[in-house]
Amino acid sequence: MDTGISGVDGSRQWRVLASWALAIALVAGCTAPMTRPQQVGSGEPEIGRRLISDYGCVSCHVVPGVDSTPSYVGPPLDHWGQRSYIAGSLTNNEENLVRWIANPQEVESGTAMPDLGVTQQDAVNISAYLLSLE
Numbered sequence: 438m439d440t441g442i443s444g445v446d447g448s449r450q451w452r453v454l455a456s457w458a459l460a461i462a463l464v465a466g467c468t469a470p471m472t473r474p475q476q477v478g479s480g481e482p483e484i485g486r487r488l489i490s491d492y493g494c495v496s497c498h499v500v501p502g503v504d505s506t507p508s509y510v511g512p513p514l515d516h517w518g519q520r521s522y523i524a525g526s527l528t529n530n531e532e533n534l535v536r537w538i539a540n541p542q543e544v545e546s547g548t549a550m551p552d553l554g555v556t557q558q559d560a561v562n563i564s565a566y567l568l569s570l571e
């Protein structure tokens with residue numbers, strides 16, 4: 438008798454756990470798109486080129502077309518349009534590049550590239566310039 442009762446309880450517990458797991462999966466699935474960056478692809482490369490200078494990206498990176506004393510604190514960003522990965526972790530596309538530029542510490546906690554407070558729109562324009570570097 439005891440075995441029967443504990444069997445029923447066990448299976449009910451399992452069902453409760455399973456429905457919680459399902460609920461969490463559904464909630465996660467629904468909120469994921471809201472945390473993604475806004476629509477990208479509308480960037481202006483020429484504005485981006487100037488922003489790279491304004492934000493001081495060239496104090497750490499060599500960027501073709503942006504004058505500066507060469508600095509190799511971070512990797513050179515030449516031929517950026519041909520790169521496969523961003524910081525060795527994200528696929529190199531506009532959406533991910535915007536994410537990286539606006540919030541590198543969120544992408545890779547502890548990376549040597551600091552958050553520079555780049556706005557979403559500025560990151561869109563900067564990524565348009567970098568991706569135009571063949």
Ligand code: HEC
Nearest residue numbers: 492493494497510511512522523524525538548549550563
């Ligand atoms: C204080 C130095 C510093 C500044 C300023 C800086 N970066 Fe970086 N950046 C780095 C370092 C270091 C890395 C390498 C990070 C890693 O791989 O984890 C990096 C990585 C990157 C990468 C990926 C490079 C690759 O080869 O995968 C891009 C793109 C990038 N930075 C763009 C920018 C842009 C755009 C700005 C200006 C808004 C900027 N960075 C400002 C230091 C800097």
